[in-house]
Amino acid sequence: MIDDCHFLYLRKIGGFGILEAFLNGISASNDHLFITAWNLFLWNYLEGTVNIGKYFPTRIDLPELKDSEIKECILSAYKPGEITFVNDINVNKEKIIDVVRHPVMIKLLHKTLIWYSLGSILLFLRQNSIKLKIKLPQKT
Incomplete structure (x- = not known):
């Protein structure tokens, strides 16, 4: 499984080099199953430019998770009481960086x-x- 595949493309001249090497590498291997995770916007762009779907013929779109589902997923990796969530209301608002032009x-x-x-x-x-x-x- 390969996550964050949207970082294989760079928005500059020659930005497809790493992506092309990756796609050539997985195309050369018939012995392995590759599961990749992509940014949806980049996937749509790459579908129009390099026909990315020919390298990954099966696409599974994951539904958007609700806050409660995300919380449940995170908590499932911990023992009860090991991790808690707090509201962002009490966050320290002290300015730590000054931007000067x-x-x-x-x-x-x-x-x-x-x-x-x-x-x-x-x-x-x-x-x-x-x-x-x-x-x-x-x-x-």
Whole structure:
């Protein structure tokens, strides 16, 4: 059984690589039964793009569970009294993170773009291999 199969696809160019390798691997094996769990929205997308249903001819849609059914399922794994549920009313509402916007000027194709970020723009640029001239604004 393979859970969270929606993580095999990435929303970027070449994002089908891992998924294709996975599908080729399971196609090569006639000796095993593969039970997979997918995000419904991704399943529908992949059905239209890569015809995922040909790899998994039998599809079983699970019904949505009610709160009481989820609670019963969770409690079934524990001894009586070992785990309890509490209402979220008494949750501590103390703020633990402050979000501060930092303006960043980016010179791109001879134009200056002022981008208000949450401090993660450099990480974004690094992860996406984007090479730009970045000039932080002067403090006044």
